[in-house]
Amino acid sequence: MNWRVQLTEVELSEADVKSALDVLRSEWLTMGPRTQDLERAFAAGVGAEHAVAVSSCTAALHLACLAAVAGPGDDVIVPAMTFVASAHGALHCGAAVVLADSRGAADPNLDPADVAERITPHTKAVVAVHLCGYPADVEALRSLCDERGIFLIEDCAQAAGGRAAGGRALGTFGELGCFSFFSKTQLGVGEGGIVVTDDAALADRVRSLRSHAMTSVTWDRHRGHAETYDVTDLGFNYRIDELRAAVALSRLERLPSNVDALRGVARAYRDSLAGIAGIELPFDDAGVELSGHFAFPVLVADRTTRDAVRARLHDRGVQTTFYPSLTQLGVYRPESSDGGCPRAEQFAERHIALPFFPSLDAERIDLVVSELRDALASTVE
DSSP states (O other), X not given: OOOSBOSOOOOOOHHHHHHHHHHHHHTOOBSSHHHHHHHHHHHHHHTOSEEEEESOHHHHHHHHHHHTTOOTTOEEEEESSSOTHHHHHHHHTTOEEEEEOBSOSSOOSBOHHHHHHHOOTTEEEEEEEOGGGXXXXXXXXXXXXXXXXXXXXXXXXXXXXXXOTTSOBTTSSSSEEEEEOBTTSTTOSBSOEEEEESOHXXXXXXXXXXXXXXXXXXXXXXXXXXSOOOBOSOOOBOOOBHHHHHHHHHHHTTHHHHXXXXXXXXXXXXXXXXXXXXXXXXXXXXXXXXXXXXXXEEEOSOHHHHHHHHHHHHHTTBOOBOOOOGGGSGGGGGGGTTTOOHHHHHHHHHEEEEOOOTTOOXXXXXXXXXXXHHHHHHHTO
């Protein structure tokens, strides 16, 4: 498809390309000095004591659940409106997933009141997702978890560069915060992720489990810091390679400016879409200033309208997407047999994610808005 405006663009600089070439020329391709540099820089950037780079945010979430000692007989509460990886980490540990509802159309993030209703003596952790990069109410969730003595894990896959209302970086409210380097994210390098925490013991646990629970890694032995190793647990090959670590580190330097650019695109969309009949905008202006900005969703009347509008936009060369709720996916439908999560399901059925990336200029924003207006009009003719 030759899109007039595509959903996203992966924008790599010459510095990013050079960082990758430097790794290839170094002939050290995995778990070496670039990984350590990335971990130090990322931890400093969010204000955490420790960061552990891994192969994906899915791996990060799995390791976070393991670090929380979630397992058979335990429950992990997860938003119904999120990507599957937010919940799969708990299932990989043998724990049960309990789906919780969104606050509503204006704020599709996790509802702390609904979470409170679903906590039982079996609840081991709550996963707070910052949907589309907009901060969930992590202050309320932190207080709730402290009161009940359970872990808070932040899924920041979509929220690099985002902050809570007081200015504190997302990912630092939970015992562990999990970030993504997937291509569409703010730090996209293809694949990869990172876990942040202030707890040294949790960091050690994640660091060990990412590499087969070995007591030393190849880089240690190369530098003469160890001659052999022991294996102390059932770990995984969740290592990140040096090439991705180097490109992520290069992109990290531009994260603030990229988030500023995304914030400008979000403001421009909101200004252009204000007052158009049949469109509602989730989140609010204050949220725009805090978000890490992964996606720009708009709400239409219902699923039928969504599908018709997206089909019209597709035909006009404007690429869009939407995200199902977990209750609408086969693997999690049995978990929602108690009536589901209606607010999350309504958001899933009503939203359309528009093209969104830092270099999206005024001309293309106007084109998207014009085509969206025409597509909406065509649904009521």
